[in-house]
Amino acid sequence: MRKVLITAGASGIGRAMGEAFAAEGCEVWVTDVDAEALARLPDAWQSHHADAVDEVAMAAVIAQMGQIDVLCANAGIAGPTALVEDIALDDWRACVSVNLEGAFVAVKHAAPLMKAAGAGAIILTSSTAGIYGYPNRAPYAAAKWAVIGLMKTLAMELGPHGIRANAICPGAVEGARMEGVLEREAAAKGMTRDQVYEGYAVGTSMRRFVEAQDVANMAVFLGSDAARLVSGQVIAVDGHTENPDPKV
Template sequence: MSAAQAIAGRHALVTGGGSGVGRAIALALAEAGANVTICGRREAALAEVAKENDRIFGLAADVTNEAEITDAYQKAEAARGPVDIVVANAGMAGSAPAHKTSLTDWQRTLDVNLTGAFLTVKPALPGMLARKAGRIVFVASTAGLKGYAYVAPYVAAKHGVVGLMRALAAETAKSGVTVNAVCPGFVDTEMLEQSIQRIVDKTGRAADEARASLAATNPQGRFIQPEEVAEAVLWLCGDAARSITGQAISVSGGETW
């Protein structure tokens, strides 16, 4: 059975679905026949993505707010049935030397990237365990597999996401639920453009030079495309990956192993 056949008719929930990797994942799942609930803080952005496929539905929710995420699940399941697939994709990043990182910035980065990931998947677990079926995919980062300078909170958070994934995979291994993470390198999205601008602002380097320095971290010498991450997620959600759980899959052109 192909991934598309296994996914058709399922209900997927994707956070951070209003742009970038989240948008690409939502579109890939919808094109495979899933009904997709996308969540994020920007209602207008969610609405624009929903216009691209009539299987996509937007719901405003902040992943750091447990009440909002719980409410989003209740509304989504009332409209489209139990959530079969969860993709915890919402994230953010800043940049500063560790000794200049404020506690506020540290906490906000962990709240969005790590606590937000936990709050995203927690409501889905009881139903998945009861049905003995489900797919959970965290969008982590190569920053969850190695260290990068000047992004200590982000690296710590993404390492935490990989650890959370492994813990949940161990808990659910006998249940029919799989839990995995995809760990992209630098992806050609709006977040990447923000990173490039921060380099320009803080170092005075030209944008092209900053862009080239980031692309060079990938041995293939390029940025990952959002659709490549989406294809990895799609495969993990299909029946062909039913024995794959507890894995952090690097999508990085060989940057990490």
């Protein structure tokens, strides 16, 4: 049975990934900092309370797995929504740490197990902010661009060992995290929440938000043998973003 580790897997995109991999017959392992969300996961899943940037905790979980076939380094936070001159350095560091260092820590400890097996799939959750950039989201966009750079390097470094690395770039995803972004952006721009929401939707050619299941479906494909020669790729699941600066 294939083993899959999903960081920040207790809710949102991460939980959708877990459900999708479980439906494929995989053994699902999840780490998260939200104890209440972890308690609501299916009993068949292996759940662990661990911060993605806590190297000791993450190393312990991965060592306990013993085998890891697919790593979904999904942990991330939205960070502040503000003009660059109004962003506190501590807020910048916190955002970059979770989004970038969280991916690094998971990969660092998963790679040796994958090398020993001569196979593996690494899936990093980036964002369309890592392709286009976004006004008022400097630390988040910077971190997500860096995640793509990390992925490209991993694909080259680990490819000779049979390990693939790819990045999924979700667009605006329905859910609690995006609601927080909408509210903060509305306040920063003097707009209503609904106006900002509509701006994001019309900024895509398909005129809609993404659902977590859409991202999970892509993760399952990238983790499967059907994608055995797909590596080093940046794949957007966003309804085709046309306008990275949403306006109504």
